[in-house]
Amino acid sequence: MTVDRGTRPTRRAVPSTRPPGEGLATADAGGAARPVPAATVARLAVYLRVLTTLLDEGRTVVSSEELAAAAGVNSAKLRKDLSHIGSSGVRGVGYEVSRLTAEVEATLGLTQPHAVALVGVGNLGHALAGYGGFAQRGFPVAALFDVDPALVGTEIGGVEVVHASEIPRVCAERGVTIGVVATPARAAQEVCDHLVAAGVRSILNFAPTVLAVPAGVEVRKVDLAVEMQVLSFHVARRHGSVPAAGPVTGTTAPTAPTPREAVTR
Numbered sequence: 434m435t436v437d438r439g440t441r442p443t444r445r446a447v448p449s450t451r452p453p454g455e456g457l458a459t460a461d462a463g464g465a466a467r468p469v470p471a472a473t474v475a476r477l478a479v480y481l482r483v484l485t486t487l488l489d490e491g492r493t494v495v496s497s498e499e500l501a502a503a504a505g506v507n508s509a510k511l512r513k514d515l516s517h518i519g520s521s522g523v524r525g526v527g528y529e530v531s532r533l534t535a536e537v538e539a540t541l542g543l544t545q546p547h548a549v550a551l552v553g554v555g556n557l558g559h560a561l562a563g564y565g566g567f568a569q570r571g572f573p574v575a576a577l578f579d580v581d582p583a584l585v586g587t588e589i590g591g592v593e594v595v596h597a598s599e600i601p602r603v604c605a606e607r608g609v610t611i612g613v614v615a616t617p618a619r620a621a622q623e624v625c626d627h628l629v630a631a632g633v634r635s636i637l638n639f640a641p642t643v644l645a646v647p648a649g650v651e652v653r654k655v656d657l658a659v660e661m662q663v664l665s666f667h668v669a670r671r672h673g674s675v676p677a678a679g680p681v682t683g684t685t686a687p688t689a690p691t692p693r694e695a696v697t698r
């Protein structure tokens with residue numbers, strides 16, 4: 434399988450040595466032959482970040498211990514995660530960095546870039562739109578939308594802000610696959626509906642509201658306050674002010690535990 438890194442400018446092309454179709458379609462865009470647990474998927478993204486750094490440093494092999502330490506997990510968990518995608522290292526040698534990178538990218542559906550549309554370019558949206566790191570990791574911001582006449586027509590990072598009424602046309606023209614909602618909560622559902630109608634099937638929601646979507650559309654909610662509440666719980670537990678075990682009331686569980694949480698829990 435050849436991995437096409439698309440438009441990501443800072444990464445070098447790396448061919449996979451795995452023959453086409455050989456047990457790699459575990460979590461690819463076409464649907465899972467073997468399901469990969471959600472927590473493993475979250476950790477694969479962390480492994481990929483580490484692997485990318487190693488590639489950029491010119492490294493060719495990495496041990497499971499080194500990769501695990503850099504990702505903040507233990508090496509047994511890392512080996513189990515990688516076994517889900519059919520990757521096993523060579524005993525005493527480790528993993529081939531380029532091959533493992535290609536395999537993780539294929540599993541995460543990153544063999545082609547995902548054009549991102551960001552709706553709501555206020556405080557948060559403006560900061561997200563101006564962050565170049567998304568494009569480097571395969572998620573170029575292709576469209577920006579708002580309803581504020583003072584923002585429509587301005588440019589952020591070389592992308593013009595377009596009125597939200599143009600979502601269907603612009604998303605279709607630019608092949609948008611991921612929509613980011615950074616509007617006030619009251620506008621979020623309507624914005625989400627427009628994105629879905631435009632064919633967007635993956636939505637990242639920053640607004641503090643639950644979005645209703647049809648089957649086949651994936652929504653991930655980002656709530657930094659929830660993450661801080663989880664951190665607060667761990668700090669309080671270390672200081673003995675909450676029970677060490679048992680259900681915690683009054684906090685909302687995060688949608689997916691991060692690898693670090695998985696280790697420290």
Ligand SMILES: NC(=O)c1ccc[n+]([C@@H]2O[C@H](COP(=O)([O-])OP(=O)(O)OC[C@H]3O[C@@H](n4cnc5c(N)ncnc54)[C@H](O)[C@@H]3O)[C@@H](O)[C@H]2O)c1
Nearest residue numbers: 553555556557579580581597616617618620640655656657
């Ligand atoms: N999840 C988190 O951790 C987190 C953190 C900060 C803010 N937020 C949330 O993110 C959202 C944005 O916060 P902010 O501080 O940037 O707010 P903001 O008021 O600065 O920006 C909101 C923008 O959305 C635009 N907007 C309003 N209605 C719209 C519509 N129908 N279509 C398109 N654009 C529309 C506004 O014109 C404005 O530019 C809020 O819902 C806020 O609660 C979440």
